[in-house]
Amino acid sequence: MSVLVIADHDNSVLKPATLNVVAAAQQIGGDIEILVAGEGCGAVAEAAAKVAGVSKVLVADNAVYGHALAENLSLLVAELGKNYSHVLTSAGTTGKDFMPRVAALLDVAQVSDIIKVESADTFVRPIYAGNAIATVKSSDSVKVITVRPTGFDAVAAEGGSASVEAVASAHDAGVSSFVKEELAKSDRPELTSAGIVISGGRGMQNGDNFEMLYKVADKLGAAVGASRAAVDAGFVPNDMQVGQTGKIVAPQLYIAVGISGAIQHLAGMSDSKVIVAINKDEEAPIFQVADYGLVADLFDAVPELENSL
Amino acid sequence: MKVLVAVKRVIDYNVKVRVKSDNTDVDLTNIKMAMNPFCEIAVEEAVRLKEKGVATEVVVVSIGPKASQEQIRTALALGADRGIHIETEEQVQSLAAAKLLKAVVEKEQPQLIILGKQSIDTDNNQTGQMLAALCGYGQGTFASEVVVEGDKVNVTREIDGGLATVSLNLPAVVTTDLRLNEPRYASLPNIMKAKKKPLDIISPADLGVDIAPRLSTVKVEAPAQRQAGVKVGSVAELVDKLKNEAKVI
């Protein structure tokens, strides 16, 4: 048995989610190899070689993989992946984009967003926005899997000494090209790996009022998230959405401000260790999952919270 | 340009599903069903392309039990021209759905195929990508903007870090994200008109596709329930609890 993990990276930094995926690979068992596909991604390969428990790093450094276009990347991963028992990547937007293509090219099912490994062919995953947890068994020869990072404790980023091997094959499907990217810039921690997250909902009323949350976040070293309603209303950009169809977070502390607690929002944060809700409606469903609930007007409570930190 | 839209019948998004007591599945008896919300957005986008004169025909396809025809009729009431129902009582997993859709693509030869990014029942997020791979087409997943220009389509995608735009050769596959558009409601006259629009019914066997499942469900359980905690009386009490009881700040 051998597991191929496709690294999550931006050509310069290995994303921490990869460490959670390697943890899932360890639970499956067998040799673990990492594929780094990108352009000018040597530093990522070096970082991957240091990850604990990895035996080999394959590097496909070529312009065709520079923007992780799914059409190109999936051809590479399918070509390499057929020689492994399992192919894994994190269930971020890149993995969700290319991995199902890999599965289709290999004519196998994909098991999406696993949160637990039962055995080499049996995995646990949430369905219905996390309102049910399914255990599924795959009968395919190659198991193609995306991993929900919050389901697995990261392996150590250091301590390994894998060999690094270049992969020459460069696939250009010739059907797509990259045009542009607008990436959110922030000095705050990344939402999906932050230890503390403070999120705002429709109750925030507008984008300017999120400033209150940024101030609290900066004092706590927290990331800032949002409900879909806040994103839809244009208060904040889409990359801040937490939930079934946004980002999944499981920090030590999650503070929901002016968020009612719809099932789709809960799906993205109910695995947080401690949940705080600040809402003026004491009947709001968010209080059913909150460890500490404060029934208050957020425009009073949030500035007071900031001052008392 | 012909546009093909795939719509799935799923549980209504407002309903909180319960797990059956024998842990074999969720209980869908007497539960309100509806069109998957992402598929509504897909239909809306196709209809808007037609209204703009970019699309000439919108064909909608659904795979599932007889009752899926309700969702096809809804799409027709929203402005699609014609429906195809691939009728089966069997469970159809994403790979099988993609293969069935590919067979329809071969027959219909659409230039653009729009799907939802994710079914809200299985939360798979796979079918559009699989269909694109099987057809050898480019894909614009999690789309928040779709612009057809000549023989290409530019798709703006919602990604973890922000937004990314790709240019795809047509034919291409697009999967919709929530902010692509806001679907309209069907008017009563349009609901009446939709009843007369053509709807073909075929079977997976007609398309020569093996839909045998690759994944089997061992069990389905309810998630661990969180205990509702305490209400605190003030911000000061909250900060004290977070520092000294939960020890998270």
Ligand SMILES: Cc1cc2nc3c(=O)[nH]c(=O)nc-3n(C[C@H](O)[C@H](O)[C@H](O)COP(=O)(O)OP(=O)(O)OC[C@H]3O[C@@H](n4cnc5c(N)ncnc54)[C@H](O)[C@@H]3O)c2cc1C
């Ligand atoms: C297919 C689909 C997918 C979805 N995916 C997601 C997802 O990924 N993430 C997500 O979040 N949602 C998602 N949704 C939307 C979800 O159903 C809810 O509509 C949304 O989460 C509501 O956001 P909200 O809690 O901010 O707004 P509301 O439900 O409007 O709640 C606002 C809350 O703020 C409180 N409030 C107002 N003013 C104040 C004040 N001054 N002080 C204190 N409290 C105040 C109110 O009491 C209320 O509880 C999805 C929906 C669909 C159909």
Ligand SMILES: Nc1ncnc2c1ncn2[C@@H]1O[C@H](COP(=O)(O)O)[C@@H](O)[C@H]1O
């Ligand atoms: N049975 C089906 N019938 C029609 N379309 C489907 C079906 N299953 C999946 N799809 C399409 O694929 C999208 C993504 O589904 P999934 O990969 O299951 O999350 C849906 O939003 C639909 O557009």
